Amino acid sequence: MNCDFLSYFIKPQQYSMPLNWHEIFQTKGKLAVEIGFGSGEFLVSLAKQQKDYNFIGFETSITSLVRAQKKIHSESLRNIRVVLADGRFGLREFFTDNSVDQVYTNFPCPWPKKSHRDKRFTNQGFAETLSAVLTLGGTFQLVTDVQWYAEEMRDVLLSTGSFELLQFNENSEIVVGTRYERKWLSEGRKTYTLFVNKVAHKTVERFTWEDDPMPHVHLNRADADKLVTLAGVVFKHNKGVFVVKRVYKCDEGEYLLRMVSNEDGFQQRYFISVEREKDGWLVKLDPDALAYRTPVVKFSVRKIAEVIGS
Ligand SMILES: C[S@@+](CC[C@H](N)C(=O)[O-])C[C@H]1O[C@@H](n2cnc3c(N)ncnc32)[C@H](O)[C@@H]1O
Structure with missing residues (x-):
């Protein structure tokens, strides 16, 4: 099978942060997300219209990622890259301040349950990210079928003082031409467009930009039996939490811990390995785990080492 169509996919975990988009695209085009x-x-139609822009698309669904790349490839577009990541995290971590001219999101899930609030884009963190990475005059457009969601997003953005409202419309016509939009309008329903531009800059803290290296903890002695007692235990850090989901004993003196971390709603799944060495034990992030080196991931390696080493 010819897999050329998969060449639009990049793995940011393999680069240092923030990403050098000009090097990735090999051109100095303006950036849109x-x-x-x-x-x-929508991504493909924009990239066809605006050849002087480089487009970065974020998705959390692998099926969508593959489907979209087939479209990009069939149009022979060179100005798109796609990333499998939570776009809120990616927008904050992969881009420098004042570097993105346009950000779009069409028909995001509104996560209506209160307990899912931190999954929405309508939170303060996302608004702050936009006020950092957009250029002055840069724009953010949301199209949604959920009126309260559009209003919540408008209110959160305007409350930062960084944005000016350019448009807040109710539509009964196609605006972006996506599958969800066609489905919604064909049922005789309305959509809502929110369009703002950035008028004041504020920066935002990045989690993966620190110099603090990923720890490899060497222990002279460790009580590996303690590892099995960690399954299900939640550890708190000032930036979030992690939980040890499962502990696997792979071999004598070799363990793998299945981990889940959550930082401000950004979830990662990864493994920590604990291995016997000639003169002790080594605790480290499993090299096959494509985790971002966030404070909670680093903390989890140190914490596991502390627990078995004490
Ligand atoms: C309702 S669909 C809309 C898809 C498309 N924009 C359209 O209009 O047809 C929402 C999409 O957002 C993706 N998604 C949800 N949360 C995301 C996130 N935090 N970052 C990136 N993509 C996300 C989902 O996988 C899904 O494909």
Whole structure:
């Protein structure tokens, strides 16, 4: 099978942060981002219209990622890259301040349950990210079928003082031409467009930009039996939490811990390995785990070492 169409996919974990987009695209085009591009119709149509821009699309669904790349490839577009990541995290961590001209999101899930609030884009953190990475005059457009969601996003953005409202419309016509939009309008329903531009700059803290290296902890002695007692235990850090989901004994003196971390709603799944060495034990992030080196991931390696080493 010819897999050339998969060449639009980049793995940011393999680069140092923030990403050098000019090097990745090999051109100095302006940057535009779509979060949650689904099957990619909107991303592809924008990239065809605006050849002087480089487009970065974020998705959390692998199926969508593959489907969209087939579309990009069939149009022979060179100005798109796609990333499998939570777009809120990616927008904050992969881009420098004042570097993105346009950000779009079409029909994001509104996560209506209160307990899912931190999954929405309508939170303070996302608004602060936009006020950092957008250029002055740069724009953010949301199109949604959920009126309260559009209003919540408008209010959060305007409360930062960094944005000016350019448009807040109710539509009964196609605006972006995506599958969700067609489905919604065909049922005779309305959509809502929110369009703002950035008028004042504020920076935001990045979690992966610190110099603090990923720890490899060497222990002269360790009580590996303690590892099995960690399954299900939640550890708190000032930036979030992690939980040890499962502990696997792979071999004599070799353990793998399945981990989940959560930082401000950004979840990662990864493994920590604990291995016997000639003169002790080594605790480290498993090299096959494509985790971002966030404070909680680093903390989890140190914490596991502390628990078994004490
Ligand atoms: C309702 S669909 C809309 C897809 C497309 N924009 C459209 O209009 O047809 C929402 C999409 O956002 C993706 N998604 C959800 N949360 C995301 C996130 N935090 N970052 C990136 N993509 C996300 C989902 O996988 C899904 O493909």
